[in-house]
Amino acid sequence: MSSTNTPEAQFSIYQIDYERVSEIMPIVRKQGKKGYYEEIKAAIINSTLKILQEKRNAEYKKVKYLGFEGVIFKTIHNPAWQDVVVQILSNNELSENEKDESRKFLLNVNVSYILLYQNGKILYGMTGGYGSKYISKFVNRNFGLYLIPKIIEQDNPVLKQIIQNNLTGNQLSIQRANRQTTNFLVEQDMSSIYRQLNIEVDRKIAQEFGIKFDEDESERKKINIVNKDSLVIRRCFTLSQLIIVLKKIDKLTKAEDNFALNYLVLAKKKNYKNSELLEILKKIFKEKNYGAFVLVGDEFEDYILNASKYIVKDAKGNVFIESTQPIKINDIYDKFETNGIRLSMAFIYEFLKKWTISTEDESGILALPATHIFDAIQGFVEVRDTKDPVYLFNGEWYVFDTQYTTALNNEYGSIFENHLNNFGIISNKFSLLHKAATETEYNKILESQKNILVAHTVLMNNVEIADAIFWDDSTVYLMHNKGKFDGEGVRDVINQILTSAEYMQKILQGISKDEWLKKYYKGIVAKRPIIVHKISAEEFTYVMTNKNICYIAGYLSGFRKKTTATYAKYLTIEAEKRLSAKGYGFISMNVTR
Numbered sequence: 001m002s003s004t005n006t007p008e009a010q011f012s013i014y015q016i017d018y019e020r021v022s023e024i025m026p027i028v029r030k031q032g033k034k035g036y037y038e039e040i041k042a043a044i045i046n047s048t049l050k051i052l053q054e055k056r057n058a059e060y061k062k063v064k065y066l067g068f069e070g071v072i073f074k075t076i077h078n079p080a081w082q083d084v085v086v087q088i089l090s091n092n093e094l095s096e097n098e099k100d101e102s103r104k105f106l107l108n109v110n111v112s113y114i115l116l117y118q119n120g121k122i123l124y125g126m127t128g129g130y131g132s133k134y135i136s137k138f139v140n141r142n143f144g145l146y147l148i149p150k151i152i153e154q155d156n157p158v159l160k161q162i163i164q165n166n167l168t169g170n171q172l173s174i175q176r177a178n179r180q181t182t183n184f185l186v187e188q189d190m191s192s193i194y195r196q197l198n199i200e201v202d203r204k205i206a207q208e209f210g211i212k213f214d215e216d217e218s219e220r221k222k223i224n225i226v227n228k229d230s231l232v233i234r235r236c237f238t239l240s241q242l243i244i245v246l247k248k249i250d251k252l253t254k255a256e257d258n259f260a261l262n263y264l265v266l267a268k269k270k271n272y273k274n275s276e277l278l279e280i281l282k283k284i285f286k287e288k289n290y291g292a293f294v295l296v297g298d299e300f301e302d303y304i305l306n307a308s309k310y311i312v313k314d315a316k317g318n319v320f321i322e323s324t325q326p327i328k329i330n331d332i333y334d335k336f337e338t339n340g341i342r343l344s345m346a347f348i349y350e351f352l353k354k355w356t357i358s359t360e361d362e363s364g365i366l367a368l369p370a371t372h373i374f375d376a377i378q379g380f381v382e383v384r385d386t387k388d389p390v391y392l393f394n395g396e397w398y399v400f401d402t403q404y405t406t407a408l409n410n411e412y413g414s415i416f417e418n419h420l421n422n423f424g425i426i427s428n429k430f431s432l433l434h435k436a437a438t439e440t441e442y443n444k445i446l447e448s449q450k451n452i453l454v455a456h457t458v459l460m461n462n463v464e465i466a467d468a469i470f471w472d473d474s475t476v477y478l479m480h481n482k483g484k485f486d487g488e489g490v491r492d493v494i495n496q497i498l499t500s501a502e503y504m505q506k507i508l509q510g511i512s513k514d515e516w517l518k519k520y521y522k523g524i525v526a527k528r529p530i531i532v533h534k535i536s537a538e539e540f541t542y543v544m545t546n547k548n549i550c551y552i553a554g555y556l557s558g559f560r561k562k563t564t565a566t567y568a569k570y571l572t573i574e575a576e577k578r579l580s581a582k583g584y585g586f587i588s589m590n591v592t593r
Contacts, residue, residue: 021276
């Protein structure tokens with residue numbers, strides 16, 4: 001903190017992603033060529049000016065000073081509650097003649113800025129006010145987050161606040177704050193992706209950012225840093241001090257990581273280009289090989305459970321499909337064929353990037369706001385000669401961090417051994433091993449067994465509770481079957497299991513559970529009348545409400561300890577954790593001889 005009279009401010013610091021800029025704006029020069037960085041800066045500034053020129057009464061000034069270039073601008077906004085307050089002001093009993101001035105009085109005026117600073121090959125963007133909204137599409141995602149492993153050790157007690165996303169099930173942000181700082185050994189959940197971390201660092205770490213302390217500041221003084229797409233150091237700097245900080249940050253970005261934040265890291269950190277991955281995705285969808293993708297991937301539970309209307313709109317906002325049932329990718333492709341739509345690469349790009357999916361609940365309220373198809377699919381592509389899997393979640397590409405392959409394999413190996421032991425007991429008790437080539441064939445075999453109820457294709461509120469149900473003295477087993485233990489197969493069966501678990505937990509904790517269970521029983525009997533001879537409705541209700549629940553993922557092939565199916569291993573670990581948190585058991589097994 002400066003003791004001089006030089007102006008100071010707190011800055012949000014971003015790193016510009018050149019590839020993102022070139023995807024949005026026409027960039028003629030190649031990276032490394034003369035004039036390239038100037039063209040990038042001009043493109044960002046011109047993009048901002050174009051938006052401002054379309055706004056009513058917006059004003060701006062382009063600036064250049066001390067190596068910084070950018071724009072300072074003023075925008076005017078009408079508050080949503082303006083009409084109500086105008087009514088009050090226009091009829092104010094305490095003042096006269098305010099009718100004409102009331103709307104002008106209520107205008108919100110905001111001053112914002114964007115400053116760009118080039119340091120070698122890296123371009124930084126600083127923002128204030130609404131500036132971040134104008135450059136967010138150009139920035140390096142998670143820039144602030146990925147600095148953390150470079151500046152602290154895993155056991156440093158620095159964490160004050162955490163916001164993270166789960167990658168399976170209902171995509172909700174989980175936020176928690178700590179009274180006392182903790183470390184990553186305590187807080188780290190390798191199966192989630194951090195979105196924001198607030199850390200509190202000591203003088204030694206702060207000085208690595210070029211921060212200087214005044215003589216009267218305590219030796220124990222801490223500096224708060226907010227790490228997300230941006231880096232926000234909760235301390236004011238002069239412009240000259242900011243330049244020093246930017247140069248220090250540039251050195252820190254080149255440092256080795258002391259640990260990994262997650263199993264998954266952004267693909268671009270491992271030199272995969274978003275543009276190349278998008279081209280691969282477009283080709284896959286053009287050739288109708290979209291089996292590795294599911295619509296609304298990591299929003300799966302919310303998509304199934306909390307919607308009564310599903311709407312797909314085209315690039316012009318016209319409704320293409322509207323349904324009371326969850327829309328799948330193949331539903332959209334069936335209509336492409338019906339409508340005679342040619343699947344060119346240009347059309348596929350438009351479909352992925354400009355078409356939207358949204359859902360409404362039974363009250364007509366948006367459950368899922370209009371989301372571009374690209375941002376609403378989950379799946380993976382295989383790239384390069386080595387067939388490396390790259391995963392698409394929530395509009396971002398991720399790869400597994402190879403330095404944590406051992407940790408992933410160890411965690412999966414432990415789960416495999418535990419599942420194998422439990423499988424042996426259950427398989428012998430219920431005779432679950434059979435010769436079958438398909439899931440349908442396997443379920444047919446189970447139908448003939450006295451102590452197993454096959455509930456395959458019986459849906460409750462669009463949810464398949466289980467393919468098969470059986471029980472012993474203490475536990476009821478809800479079995480879901482899939483062909484192969486690979487990325488696509490495990491993703492599908494785990495999504496089914498987690499959706500069923502979420503739904504069952506709500507039902508069994510509700511006051512109408514007995515009524516619901518009778519309805520579910522009737523649905524099973526309607527599909528397979530023989531079940532009335534196996535169990536009565538009353539017995540079924542007792543079994544489902546008085547025993548522990550254990551989910552089973554049954555595979556016709558491929559479930560083994562030594563497997564190269566990294567995504568499948570990851571999802572198995574995630575399912576184990578999430579089902580355990582609900583108090584449910586989980587077993588994976590091969591069900592064919």
